[in-house]
Amino acid sequence: MPGQKNTIYIKNLSEKVRHEELKKSLYAIFSQFGTILDIVVSKTVKMQGRAFIVFKEVESAVNAFKAKQGFEVFEKPMRIEYAKTDSDVILKQKRPHLEKPKKTRTPSTRDDDIPKRMKKETHRLPGGPTAEEPPNHILFLANLPDETSDLMLSMLFKQYAGFKEVRMVPNRPDIAFVEYENPLQAGTAKDALQGFKITPTNATKISFAKK
DNA sequence: AGCACA
DSSP states (O other): OTTOOSEEEEESOOSSSOHHHHHHHHHHHHGGGSOEEEEEOOOSGGGTTOEEEEESSHHHHHHHHHHHTTOEETTEEOEEEEOSSOOHHHHHHHOTTSOOSSOOOOGGGSOOSSOSOOOOOOOOOSOOTTOOOOSOSEEEEESOOTTOOHHHHHHHHTTSTTEEEEEEETTEEEEEEEEESSHHHHHHHHHHHTTOBSSTTOBOEEEEOOO
């Protein structure tokens, strides 16, 4: 399809959120669609409330585009388009033998919180012939990065039916509890979000909370 | 109908 690109251009993002937090949140939302090569949140006035998410595969960008159109982040629905030009990372990838003509960029000044490459998470579907009722309606999250906020988590988990609330634990930024109305709904969210990353280094481990 | 790339 014409117009489809590796990079999606997002507008109508909140201008009140620090761009590092915005970036983490976008990473958390979009990493499920495939390898993210870069996220650019520019700080110039003209570019406020806009971001570019660069996927390794066009297909990932297409799925993200469809799935998250209008999805609310920090109270505002994202407006997603395809970028009109390819990102530098993509150009580099397409013509590896060519040097960039002008825009040079030193590795030391690059953001280092987006991985060079990232394995796509494969989520196993629940059930099988012997599916049984999950043991709890509360999920236990572990291996969260320090900067995780309850807002980021609720953004992700409220996408699934029956969501009630997120509870962070004082002095334990790495864990959290997420409550659903019933165990089945908790199980759906668990399977959908298993291994999601808020930062490239931390794949979240989701299990049912112990009773 | 605001398109970057410290």
